[in-house]
Amino acid sequence: MTSLFDPRGRFSLSRRSLLRGAAAGAALPLASRLLPTPAFAAQKYAGESINLLIIQPHALTGKKIAEDFEAATGAKVNVTAAPYDQVGVKATLDHQSGANEFDVVDYYYAYKGQLAEDGVIRDVTDWIERDKAEIEPDDLIPTIYDTYTLHKGRRYGLPYDGDSHLLFYNRELFDRYGLKPPATWDEYTDNAKAITEAESKNGVYGAAILGAKIPIILISTFANRLTGFGGQFVNADGSSALDSDAAVGALESLVKSAPYALPTPLETAFDQGLPAFLGGKAAQIEFWTDLGGYAQDPKGSQIVDKWGVARIPLGGANKTPRLAFNAGFAFGVTGGSKKPEIAWELIKFATGRKYHGELASLTGSGIDPFRQSSLNSPEFKAFQPQVQPLLADGALEHSLALPTTANAPKLESALIDELALALAGSKSPEAAIKDAHAAWTQIIEG
Template structure:
């Protein structure tokens, strides 16, 4: 009797436990619809020596399926310059997020980007798919067989990508050689004259409108502030074409001089050009030491640390000056157009100093993806997006200067000043002989700054060599 009761009690407990499991499963939140399989489990239950068959249902959750991205698993290499590393890496990240394609960004000093691109093709290495181009080197790169002809691609995409929105003064110089398109505008560079409001007010000077006023303002600040490590200006005089010639051309244009006459004959030793170089030499004693060794980083550091009153610099300096991670002069700066020189042809004339485009290598390993990357970078919305980070780029599109996000990022005043500076800005030559010619000019201007040649002698020597190079 006791044994029978014990068996019944055991059976009651087991049946109750089984019912509890069923009830709990019924009350549980429904599982994500996915793979469901039935498993038949045979158990021997010690109740009355009888075998029970219990049916279990096991639910296995599986991840929701996601649509593959269009270029998942593909990759390209992009050659860029050090000052644009942040921007190019941001673009690479956004492109991967949108397409799944990986972009490896390869960074080199700005002075070496052209030789790297040419060597990559002439050696047959084919390491780079997309190449950043300093636009005065465009003719040389085309002549060297480095760049794909993008003329057809431009025609096919000009409406979708609104190519007529590119700033007119840069669209052709950045991309056009012998009637064909070879690149996409990437960085719309020109200079403004930036100044530290606190320093100018402290030393009683105003933002200059002429180069003579600039020299006097530099002199005043340096003579009074030098003992405290304060200088009136930073002049970028390092013997690198993109640096030294930008500085010289700012004055060359201000005095109304040019490289060539209407017939293409060099005029680099004109009276206006000599006066421009003499003015530059006369400004050196009042600049951040030593001007002949000052390049991008030195000028940037001097200005953002509050040690320099004025600097002629690219328009993204406003973003960097308001960046708390690198600046001590947040909201304490201003910017005005480049000063003008003296004489009947004097005017405030900005130049396209530096300025970069993107092209596709003729040895690109994945040309279709390289074209897709250019299409991505060329979109108007991406131009706004990349110019609202502190990444070293300046707008290439008219619409970006008017975009609310950009104007808020750099201030409306700087946006308007940069837009005006690019309007009709002077473009450097882009023909295949220009690299050799600019090296001659760089060497002679550097000698004038060092005092080993007078400005007149330096430019006379340049004129003679240019005529030889051109066969005139």
């Protein structure tokens, strides 16, 4: 889903490659078995080549896609990996400069509106209709399909990585202190407090809160609480929905739990939080669903058979559990591609039913389900027996999404500034939400 950054926002590691420190493991490599490839006319594109721009955490699967696509079609795929927050900028500069080096881009769903309106990604609505027998759009989880690709009634790609958080917890620590998986955010904080007060002297904390000032990290952490409290980012008319008790309650809950988390939340990104959880040093962590595979892999986990997973907790008066789209990526044909037909064939190949099903059930791929068939397959159920039931009962159908309009990057920047101030104790949650709402209103109304 995303790359790793140090507390200053600089690229460090892929969250789906190296797990260091407390995890006491080396790399978690993509499984070596070969994936079956879809049926293509033998070497249909022999001698051709295209360029794929992909986020760093998808580099392993990008390499595999390149190998498998070349074996199936003869076309060489040159893969360029970049940190997630630089892919959109890199693709835009490539397009605006006229270089048009890239043919396919792995884009973050929240930025689809900006990329579409800038002509960086191509409208593929008609191609989807033409090729729907291959694509099988009815198999795509509708909310993911629309959130990731639909802009003003037209589609600009196909989903590649479905991304939502669940709450993972250390059963051994919970059992030691007679705790239960939290159903509410207050219970989450109580759990964190109990474990931290008893175990911090041993370097063990009640939670790892991913609070580094990076949109995909801190905003995802806030989104989990916002959805738990029953809130929204925007209203049906596109106006800011941050002026709500739910938004204030969500941020108050985050600030309340921060003292009992791995020090310090504002400096905790993937490369601090994930090894701490896998090393038994953090009792709770909100994380992408593929963590279930990593937690059971003895190559990088010290908590094999000692962990559990639950839905994102509720807050306030809300009684309806709901997930959030914490990141999420799609493949799009670039607006300036010189070989759009081959680029489209690559996208269909990489996102197809069988190929996606294989990737979703491989440790190290970092690819989470976006197809009903993959989510409900025997292979995924066996691979993620604890996670699968929490996703398969409609949880993804009503997930909270970030704004995806052309001004989404500006909205994210304004929100993360306020969230960070509140988490640092420099501003009250109520004041931070008030100021974020004002900034959003000004941006939206232009």
